[in-house]
Amino acid sequence: MDHILHLKCLICGREYSPHEIEYVCPEHGREGVLDVRYDYELIARRFSREHLQDSEAYTMWRYKALLPVAAGAVTPPLTVGWTPLYETARLAKRHGLSTLWVKDEGRQPTASFKDRASAVAVVKAQEQGAQVITTASTGNAAAALSGLCASVGLANVIFVPANAPQAKLAQLLVFGSTVMLVEGSYDDAFELCQEAAAEYGWYNRNTGYNPYMTEGKKTASLEICEQLGWNAPDTIFVSVGDGSIIGGVHKGLKDLYALGWIDRMPRLYGVQAAGSDYLVQAWEENADVLTKEPIVANCVADSISAGLPRDRIKAMAAVKESGGGYIRVSDDEILAAIPALARDSGVFAEPAGAAGFAGLVTALEQGLVSRDERIVVLNTGNGLKDINSALKAVDLVGTKAFRVTPSMDDLRPVLSQVPGTSKVASTS
Numbered sequence: 001m002d003h004i005l006h007l008k009c010l011i012c013g014r015e016y017s018p019h020e021i022e023y024v025c026p027e028h029g030r031e032g033v034l035d036v037r038y039d040y041e042l043i044a045r046r047f048s049r050e051h052l053q054d055s056e057a058y059t060m061w062r063y064k065a066l067l068p069v070a071a072g073a074v075t076p077p078l079t080v081g082w083t084p085l086y087e088t089a090r091l092a093k094r095h096g097l098s099t100l101w102v103k104d105e106g107r108q109p110t111a112s113f114k115d116r117a118s119a120v121a122v123v124k125a126q127e128q129g130a131q132v133i134t135t136a137s138t139g140n141a142a143a144a145l146s147g148l149c150a151s152v153g154l155a156n157v158i159f160v161p162a163n164a165p166q167a168k169l170a171q172l173l174v175f176g177s178t179v180m181l182v183e184g185s186y187d188d189a190f191e192l193c194q195e196a197a198a199e200y201g202w203y204n205r206n207t208g209y210n211p212y213m214t215e216g217k218k219t220a221s222l223e224i225c226e227q228l229g230w231n232a233p234d235t236i237f238v239s240v241g242d243g244s245i246i247g248g249v250h251k252g253l254k255d256l257y258a259l260g261w262i263d264r265m266p267r268l269y270g271v272q273a274a275g276s277d278y279l280v281q282a283w284e285e286n287a288d289v290l291t292k293e294p295i296v297a298n299c300v301a302d303s304i305s306a307g308l309p310r311d312r313i314k315a316m317a318a319v320k321e322s323g324g325g326y327i328r329v330s331d332d333e334i335l336a337a338i339p340a341l342a343r344d345s346g347v348f349a350e351p352a353g354a355a356g357f358a359g360l361v362t363a364l365e366q367g368l369v370s371r372d373e374r375i376v377v378l379n380t381g382n383g384l385k386d387i388n389s390a391l392k393a394v395d396l397v398g399t400k401a402f403r404v405t406p407s408m409d410d411l412r413p414v415l416s417q418v419p420g421t422s423k424v425a426s427t428s
Contacts, residue, residue: 001018003042003043005039007037008034008035009025009034011031011313012032023209033314047065049261051065060080060081060219060223061081062081063219076119076123076151077151077152078151079109080115080119085101085104085224087100088100088102088345097364097373098371098372098373100360101374102345102376103376105220110171112303113380114137114143114144115148116248117144117213117214117217117244118141118144121148121203121212122148132154133154133157134156134157134197136189136190136192138161138164138306139169140303140380141205142160142172143168143175147171147175150175157177159182161184163302165385165386168385180192185305194206207244207310207311208312208314213248214247214251216248217245220248220252221248225256225262232262232263233375233376235269235324235373235376236375237356238270239378240279240315240326241272242310246319247318249318249378250322251314265323268318269319269326269327270326270359271356272327273355274331275300280327282316283319284326290313294307294308300389301334301350302386328362329358334354335392336397339394340357348384349381350382350386351389356379
């Protein structure tokens, strides 16, 4: 992996070779988050946009030359990445926008964005000859690791809050993971996972701790720019919990800009639930995220509920360096965004995924973005991950099912109440 220059501590700036250190800068304990720095001149000599034109690898691994893995590394067999980027004309029109795209990460193998990081985690664990890999999660990162491990037969131990949605727990059990339901919050699960990984010597996939997870997540922004013909969007909206996704999206854009593959950096807006708004608070207060105390997090979007975002250094840098910002949305706004997004785009998002769209709506109301910008909203997970929230969402907007007997005499009066269904135009 000679294309990696070093791992750099984002607190003190100290640099380490990839073989010198495993996870964090020892000068700062768990907070010493590292960034993978690349030799862009070397990469540019070996890899270009033209190479991608001939590539038939329509997965995240089409960008292997920009990832922290060996060229000959064996990657998991599941098709991770190259998710669709939908141009949503009706959704754009409804909100007075000239152009709006939705990147649908619900189409990943385990139905969330987190498959990208877990794919890299599996490769790195195998590089080290690890027998067991572990992570803490509110559900999606756990399911992603569980599925990717199942695809290669790698044992894994998963720590999740005991109140995680049943659909996400079902994935873990179906894939055969060893599941620890922690009686407490995500932050409690994270701490227990960290202690267990250290004691038992498991490979640690945890976000905001393992520097290589950012690298897997950055592939989404590489795809967005390639799918737009290397004409980068003006603005990208990303829901934020731990901060790892927005940090990864930012890293990918920085890679592309350094290589000269895009000519500008899009602004990044992070969207948080009002009940889990640590980074919004820090943004508003211009607070130091290294010293700001944790909050008590509680929101409808379990995937972005975090009292102390583990990747908060990269997450704050993403909005500051790109000229974006942080936006707060309520639980009701998140729930309302689920059917709103679905009905005008066909994309069914879980609450965390819909939060990004709710943030766009709020940004428009606040005048943070103009309506002629080229905007991308990232849907981070499929709505089937949390059916209970989806049912609350449709109830919130007044949508219901009709119960009828198997009789046209019963059906006709019901349809007479539903616009556009009671009469059918003649086809003659």
